[in-house]
Amino acid sequence: MSKTNKEKINRLIIYYFSGTGNARNVTHWIDDIARNNNYESQIIDISKIKNRKDIIVPDNALIGFCSPTHGFNFPPIMFHFLLRFPKSNKNKTFIINTRAGLKAGKYFVPGMSGMAQYFSALILLLKGFKIIGMHPVDLPSNWISFHPGIKPTVVESIYNKRKRETERFALNLINNKSDYKGLRAILVDLLITPIAFLYYIIGRFILAKTFYASKDCSNCGLCIEKCPVQAIKLVDKRPFWTHKCESCMQCMNICPERAIETSHGYSFAIYYFISSYLVLKIYKLLNINPLLDSIFPAWLSNIFNFFIDIGLIVLLYFFFYRIFHYLLRFRFFERIVVYTSLTKWKCWRRYKIEKRY
Numbered sequence: 001m002s003k004t005n006k007e008k009i010n011r012l013i014i015y016y017f018s019g020t021g022n023a024r025n026v027t028h029w030i031d032d033i034a035r036n037n038n039y040e041s042q043i044i045d046i047s048k049i050k051n052r053k054d055i056i057v058p059d060n061a062l063i064g065f066c067s068p069t070h071g072f073n074f075p076p077i078m079f080h081f082l083l084r085f086p087k088s089n090k091n092k093t094f095i096i097n098t099r100a101g102l103k104a105g106k107y108f109v110p111g112m113s114g115m116a117q118y119f120s121a122l123i124l125l126l127k128g129f130k131i132i133g134m135h136p137v138d139l140p141s142n143w144i145s146f147h148p149g150i151k152p153t154v155v156e157s158i159y160n161k162r163k164r165e166t167e168r169f170a171l172n173l174i175n176n177k178s179d180y181k182g183l184r185a186i187l188v189d190l191l192i193t194p195i196a197f198l199y200y201i202i203g204r205f206i207l208a209k210t211f212y213a214s215k216d217c218s219n220c221g222l223c224i225e226k227c228p229v230q231a232i233k234l235v236d237k238r239p240f241w242t243h244k245c246e247s248c249m250q251c252m253n254i255c256p257e258r259a260i261e262t263s264h265g266y267s268f269a270i271y272y273f274i275s276s277y278l279v280l281k282i283y284k285l286l287n288i289n290p291l292l293d294s295i296f297p298a299w300l301s302n303i304f305n306f307f308i309d310i311g312l313i314v315l316l317y318f319f320f321y322r323i324f325h326y327l328l329r330f331r332f333f334e335r336i337v338v339y340t341s342l343t344k345w346k347c348w349r350r351y352k353i354e355k356r357y
Contacts (some may be wrong), residue, residue: 009092011174012041015063015085017078019228019248021137021353022098025159025164027066030096030357033170046081047228062173063129065120066096068248069136071199072114072192075246077229079200082120094133094173095120095182101138101162103154108161110138114189114196117182134182135169137162142249142351144209145262149253149349159356175289202310208245209321210267211252212328213238216259216336223251223260224331240325243318252343253350264322265340274316282312 012034018024027043034041049055057063067078074082074097099111115133124131140150140158152160172179213223223239224232232251234309239251239260252260259266283289288308292301327333338344 001204004346009060009062010039010126011058012059013040013058013061014041014043014066015046015059015081016066016245017041017046017068017075017081017228018116019246019250020142020253020351021136021355022142023066023068023096024133025353025356026096026098026137026139027064028161028355029166030064030066030170030173032357033167034174037171037174039174045228047077049314050083052084055086057088057091059089059091061091063088063091063093064096064133065093065124066098067186069097069099069111069113070247071111071203072116072189072196073200074116074120074128075248076200076204077246082123085123085127088124088129090130091127092132093124094131094135094179095124096133096135096137096169097136097137097182100143101139101158102141102150103158108138108158111136111141112188112192113182114184114192116196118186118189124310132176133169133173133179135166135179136182137166138355140351142253142353143247144249144252144343144348144351145247149351151349155351156355158299163356168261172276179357187204202314204245204247205243205314206267207247208241208243209317209324210262210264211241211245212261212325212337213255213265214259214261214344215334216257216332217255218257218259220256223255226250235325236329238325238328241321249351253352255350258350261341261343262343263324263337263340266337270317270320270324271313274313274320278316279309279312 014027014030016023016027029042031043067074095117097113099113101111102109113136121131121134139162140155147169169179217238220235224234228248229244229246231242232239233242292304296304342348
């Protein structure tokens, strides 16, 4: 294998995950550059791989990984994919994360990668890969649970700029040049590491339990069919979001009836009730604080308190989501939820992205 690695690389394999299509488009841009430079190129959607044990890392191949950034890290599907990816004998590799890019007037505003690049790089280094590229691509943010979809004209200008940048990055790789743009904001990325950690262990579960389908749902099944991680199922003739949800926002953005919403008002009310009342009652009922203080020193007791809080909040959110899903059958409740959801209003645009390759 060491002999073949010294030969000129002429094969490219990119593994990618994509929700609304940003990462998929980036992958195809790089694939086009590779093919135009006489590379044998292959792109693989990891959500469609049935048996990951069949993955083989060929000699003399450049391996790439591309995924969106969720909660300042790669989404679990990509993170777990990297953990289980086969070892290499010094194959060259690169990492690309698409992240929430915006535009203020004439100025393009970059997103933040958090730990998306660094955790991935560490895993790949330990598996024997040689990293020659770490590159974030600032494409339009699609997290419409937090902000309206970006205007089509702005989407177009961001896409045009980032496509040119991605093609230059791809040419660098083809010409055996390293590109480590992903390391430029390392101090900021390290500072937001706690957010990435909290999102992984709690945020993604809670976010999944804010999605619902209003009475406008026609039961077309598109959200269930297109979910890349099969996280949506039909319960009581209504879409139900399970803990598998990656919060990629595809379902909300593609729904033809705009029926999929984020329950902003209800979710904030439930979070306040759980965190400020219910968790305290459970602590008092079970006598948790005195018990921990009697067993552990204060600093360790605080750590245990933190993780118990997280566990209780997640479990209670799951419980209340079941109740919430049941109550949606009642029009009065459903209307209250809908009109306290920001995603209901016309000004809260969806993010529509087409194939751009």
